[in-house]
Amino acid sequence: MTKHLISSADLSRTEVEDILETAASMHDLQRREVKKVPTLRGRTVINFFFEDSTRTRSSFEIAGKWMSADTINLSAKGSSTSKGESLRDTAMTVDAMAVDALVIRHNASGACHQVAQWVRCSVINAGDGTHEHPTQALLDAYTLRTRLGDLDGKHVVIVGDLTHSRVFRSNVITLGTLGAHVTVVAPPTLMPSGIGAWSQADGFATSWDLDPVLDGEGEHGPVDAVMMLRVQRERMSGGYFPTAREYTVGYGLTRDRLERLVARNDDVLVLHPGPMNRGLEIAPEAADSPQSVVLDQVSAGVAVRMAVLYHLLAGEDTPAPLPASAPEGAVR
Amino acid sequence: MSEGDISRALRRIGHEILERNKGSEGLLLLGIPSRGVPLARRLAACIEEVEGTAIPVGELDITLHRDDLRRNPVRTAHRSRIPAGGIDDQVVVLVDDVLYSGRTIRAALDALSELGRPRAVRLAVLVDRGHRELPIRADHVGKNLPTSRDERVHVRVAEVDGLDVVRISGGESR
Numbered sequence: 001m002t003k004h005l006i007s008s009a010d011l012s013r014t015e016v017e018d019i020l021e022t023a024a025s026m027h028d029l030q031r032r033e034v035k036k037v038p039t040l041r042g043r044t045v046i047n048f049f050f051e052d053s054t055r056t057r058s059s060f061e062i063a064g065k066w067m068s069a070d071t072i073n074l075s076a077k078g079s080s081t082s083k084g085e086s087l088r089d090t091a092m093t094v095d096a097m098a099v100d101a102l103v104i105r106h107n108a109s110g111a112c113h114q115v116a117q118w119v120r121c122s123v124i125n126a127g128d129g130t131h132e133h134p135t136q137a138l139l140d141a142y143t144l145r146t147r148l149g150d151l152d153g154k155h156v157v158i159v160g161d162l163t164h165s166r167v168f169r170s171n172v173i174t175l176g177t178l179g180a181h182v183t184v185v186a187p188p189t190l191m192p193s194g195i196g197a198w199s200q201a202d203g204f205a206t207s208w209d210l211d212p213v214l215d216g217e218g219e220h221g222p223v224d225a226v227m228m229l230r231v232q233r234e235r236m237s238g239g240y241f242p243t244a245r246e247y248t249v250g251y252g253l254t255r256d257r258l259e260r261l262v263a264r265n266d267d268v269l270v271l272h273p274g275p276m277n278r279g280l281e282i283a284p285e286a287a288d289s290p291q292s293v294v295l296d297q298v299s300a301g302v303a304v305r306m307a308v309l310y311h312l313l314a315g316e317d318t319p320a321p322l323p324a325s326a327p328e329g330a331v332r
Numbered sequence: 333m334s335e336g337d338i339s340r341a342l343r344r345i346g347h348e349i350l351e352r353n354k355g356s357e358g359l360l361l362l363g364i365p366s367r368g369v370p371l372a373r374r375l376a377a378c379i380e381e382v383e384g385t386a387i388p389v390g391e392l393d394i395t396l397h398r399d400d401l402r403r404n405p406v407r408t409a410h411r412s413r414i415p416a417g418g419i420d421d422q423v424v425v426l427v428d429d430v431l432y433s434g435r436t437i438r439a440a441l442d443a444l445s446e447l448g449r450p451r452a453v454r455l456a457v458l459v460d461r462g463h464r465e466l467p468i469r470a471d472h473v474g475k476n477l478p479t480s481r482d483e484r485v486h487v488r489v490a491e492v493d494g495l496d497v498v499r500i501s502g503g504e505s506r
Contacts, residue, residue: 028411
């Protein structure tokens with residue numbers, strides 16, 4: 001296992017499967033009266049969140065605590081970052097307190113990769129800019145596997161604002177690692193440039209048109225699961241689409257679309273990484289349907305993050321010396 | 333130990349467990365992965381043969397409770413399978429292949445305490461090879477194998493390895 005988890009591409013298929021297997025045993029723990037194991041006793045995990053978050057931060061904190069690690073939460077507001085300290089100084093300050101892992105959410109893509117060059121402890125990416133969010137992809141894969149079994153050849157459709165989505169990027173990698181077929185759907189303005197190069201990869205397809213894909217007329221045929229991405233309201237004024245209503249008509253999982261999906265496959269799954277904009281990218285009927293596994297995703301989040309902490313921190317002690325001279329360049 | 337030796341030892345342990353417990357009432361067998369699990373199933377089959385009633389069998393994964401996690405590469409944790417009735421007020425018999433330092437059993441006792449409060453916990457092992465590092469002993473032993481620390485005891489069971497055998501290798505020739 002690697003020391004850091006920066007990108008979903010850091011994990012081989014065996015490693016992903018090991019983490020998901022461990023996560024299953026962690027999931028059992030959540031149903032117990034005593035939700036605690038002594039595995040990471042004496043380890044310290046710092047959750048450093050430069051961006052707002054409910055589920056990722058709380059689930060990392062719970063995950064650490066249930067594993068008996070000491071977890072501490074820091075946010076940009078209320079830390080020295082608000083006094084103008086650079087990311088590098090902040091990271092090295094925290095690292096100097098001999099912590100074992102730094103869980104980082106940052107608005108700059110590549111921030112976690114950069115921090116990993118500066119510190120001795122393990123770095124876990126909890127979302128960096130529009131780059132990646134690997135633990136989200138793992139918990140989505142866990143949720144899908146729980147319901148669908150082996151993901152080899154299963155077809156997952158990801159719909160929404162791809163350009164700004166780190167969840168989508170990590171999911172495409174992890175689902176690909178597990179052998180699933182992925183079709184990504186977005187309006188042309190929200191399709192990342194250069195995605196044509198991605199679609200060379202096996203089992204990966206793109207589309208600007210949602211309905212034919214949901215009807216099983218796309219490259220990968222019938223749909224096993226649909227993942228709706230959040231429309232980030234701050235993008236609304238960016239000219240990516242004319243109105244919210246127009247987005248819903250073209251790309252929302254409306255009641256009508258859900259009914260057609262269910263008519264074809266009763267066991268189809270609806271995922272959403274949250275927080276949901278009900279009525280925009282996902283209709284309330286779809287969010288609360290029996291097909292929706294949104295809350296399963298949240299509950300899997302804790303188990304998967306426990307498994308990630310376990311695999312990164314439980315092994316042999318290999319205290320790397322502090323780097324003599326840290327490399328140049330700082331992420332603001 | 334040959335296939336026959338192993339089967340006779342398990343049969344005797346099955347009888348001992350029943351004798352000690354005065355029947356199969358409240359008995360629950362938990363195998364410790366990996367080879368304790370098939371052994372627990374076979375013990376349960378022996379007991380069912382004698383008593384005519386099936387007794388619950390489960391698996392207890394102890395990975396998260398090991399005290400040597402920091403000395404070894406990370407092992408994948410597996411799910412424990414605890415029979416539906418739980419372990420509260422049951423007589424839990426832990427089943428493992430080899431009893432050596434006793435550290436696995438300590439971890440198993442810790443894992444058990446998080447699952448509930450059994451009426452009693454007993455330990456059945458196929459081989460006791462000595463060299464305990466903790467004050468732990470087995471209630472039921474298939475065979476005592478005096479070994480030196482630089483020898484290795486290999487237990488192979490049909491369900492995992494395709495054959496039943498116990499062998500000692502390494503150390504000075506004996």
